[in-house]
Amino acid sequence: GMTRTPLIAGNWKMNLDHLQAVALVQKLHWSLKDADHDFDSVDVTVFPPFTDLRSVQTLLDADKIPFGLGAQDLSVHDSGAYTGEISGAFLSKLNVGSVIIGHSERREYHAEDDQVVAAKTQAALKHGLVPVICVGETSEDLEKFGASAVPVGQLEVALENVPADAEIVVAYEPVWAIGSGQAATPEQAQEVCQKLRDVIRAKLGDDAADKTRVLYGGSVKSENIASFMREPDIDGALVGGGSLKVDEFSAIVRFKN
Ligand code: PEP
Numbered sequence: 001g002m003t004r005t006p007l008i009a010g011n012w013k014m015n016l017d018h019l020q021a022v023a024l025v026q027k028l029h030w031s032l033k034d035a036d037h038d039f040d041s042v043d044v045t046v047f048p049p050f051t052d053l054r055s056v057q058t059l060l061d062a063d064k065i066p067f068g069l070g071a072q073d074l075s076v077h078d079s080g081a082y083t084g085e086i087s088g089a090f091l092s093k094l095n096v097g098s099v100i101i102g103h104s105e106r107r108e109y110h111a112e113d114d115q116v117v118a119a120k121t122q123a124a125l126k127h128g129l130v131p132v133i134c135v136g137e138t139s140e141d142l143e144k145f146g147a148s149a150v151p152v153g154q155l156e157v158a159l160e161n162v163p164a165d166a167e168i169v170v171a172y173e174p175v176w177a178i179g180s181g182q183a184a185t186p187e188q189a190q191e192v193c194q195k196l197r198d199v200i201r202a203k204l205g206d207d208a209a210d211k212t213r214v215l216y217g218g219s220v221k222s223e224n225i226a227s228f229m230r231e232p233d234i235d236g237a238l239v240g241g242g243s244l245k246v247d248e249f250s251a252i253v254r255f256k257n
Contacts, residue, residue: 006229007043007169007213007236008253009132010243011072011100014049021052022059024246029065031250035257039066043236044253046243047072047100050086057095070098070132073106076119078126088127098130100238102158104175114157121158125166132238133158134217135196136173147174147188148195155196159203166204170196170214171238177218179240186224189216190231197233222251229255 016024025046032039045068048056057069075085091099101124102117112120117133124131135151135158151172162168172192177184184192193214201209216228217238228234243249 004211004213004235005041005043006255007045007215008249008255009070009169009171009215009236009238010044010046010249011103011217011238011240012046012048012052012243013072013105013240015244016048016052018052018055021048022055024244025056025059025065025067026063027246028250029063029067031246032253035250035254037250037254041256042253043068045070045098047098053091053094053096061095068097069095070100071096071129072100072103074099074101074120074123074127074129076116076123078123088123088129092127092129096129098132098169099124100132100134100171102134102154104134104136104173104178108175114154117154117158118160121162121168125162125168130167130169131158132169132171132215134171134173134238136175136178136218139176142174142176147184148192151192152195152199155199156203159199162204164204164208166208168208168212170200170212171217172196172214173217173238179219181219183219183221183224184216186227186231186234189228190233193231193233220252222248222255225252225255 047070074088101120106112121131135154137150141150213235215236220237220239
């Protein structure tokens with residue numbers, strides 16, 4: 001989108017301990033500086049495991065590295081007897097700015113349904129975190145319903161009770177494209193991202209639809225990022241595997257070059 005600052009988001013999943021995390025962020029920063037990257041032209045956010053957040057936050061702060069910091073999940077609760085859970089309140093205290101919600105791996109392995117995704121979206125907003133709401137169809141969904149019906153339905157539920165002026169990010173991630181090396185075509189991703197923007201418009205209004213960044217995710221690489229970024233309704237990428245390699249992620253961030 002012309003008026004929206006692109007966002008390149010790195011979802012590290014369950015990779016990199018806190019020492020490796022600090023090393024990667026430092027090297028990524030050096031790589032971008034060496035390449036004379038214009039840091040204002042693209043927002044970069046990294047989503048490390050919970051146990052890395054404090055170390056990465058300290059590094060970003062100390063070295064004035066202009067990356068956003070995000071978490072990969074949060075609890076629907078604020079605090080209490082929920083062993084193993086992490087509250088949005090704790091995340092915002094660590095200067096975490098955003099949180100991935102409803103990633104397909106959470107939906108699949110932790111049985112997160114659309115209601116849980118909606119509740120986590122509310123929890124994120126309550127604690128001042130930008131929810132990065134992930135939606136996408138499985139290959140079975142694609143065969144039965146086409147590409148857009150399932151992600152559109154997922155987003156409609158997630159946006160229930162979201163205020164029109166809330167900052168959110170939406171990520172379209174076809175499940176069959178995640179980690180498969182088989183990215184969607186830019187045309188197909190654009191078609192779904194446009195429909196997701198229509199959902200934002202219907203639920204939250206014109207301002208929200210024009211401001212909200214809609215990302216594509218699923219086997220994004222340095223070789224295909226530019227083709228996605230050319231599409232009018234794709235404002236960035238959620239990158240899994242490609243975010244773990246310094247040179248590759250640096251090249252993705254520099255998609256304009
Ligand atoms: C993801 O996990 O959000 C993702 C898009 O993974 P990958 O880039 O590895 O396909």
